[in-house]
Amino acid sequence: MILVTGATGHVGRAVVCRLASLGHDVVAMVRDVQASSRRLLSGIVLRVADYQRHK
Template structure:
């Protein structure tokens, strides 16, 4: 099961990503700027914007929740 986290580079989003990884979840992080993405190993990064439908669709491909 892959979980998509939006706002993953923000204060709350970063903590959500870290806690999900600690629980063994497969995590995909939606970020606008991948250069700001510093996540634990195993987190896949999808570049896009929550308000951009096409990038959101692409990020959600294969996501369970």
């Protein structure tokens, strides 16, 4: 499994698409699930995290 950070950004989206097209098990780290679903391929597993928010 490969976790892609910045997955909704210019670089991250391309990386997610490429890894998924190669058959890798990709998980996208996102801040906003709703916004991410418009920007990423459907079927990509999402995990919510924000570098600015930690406990």
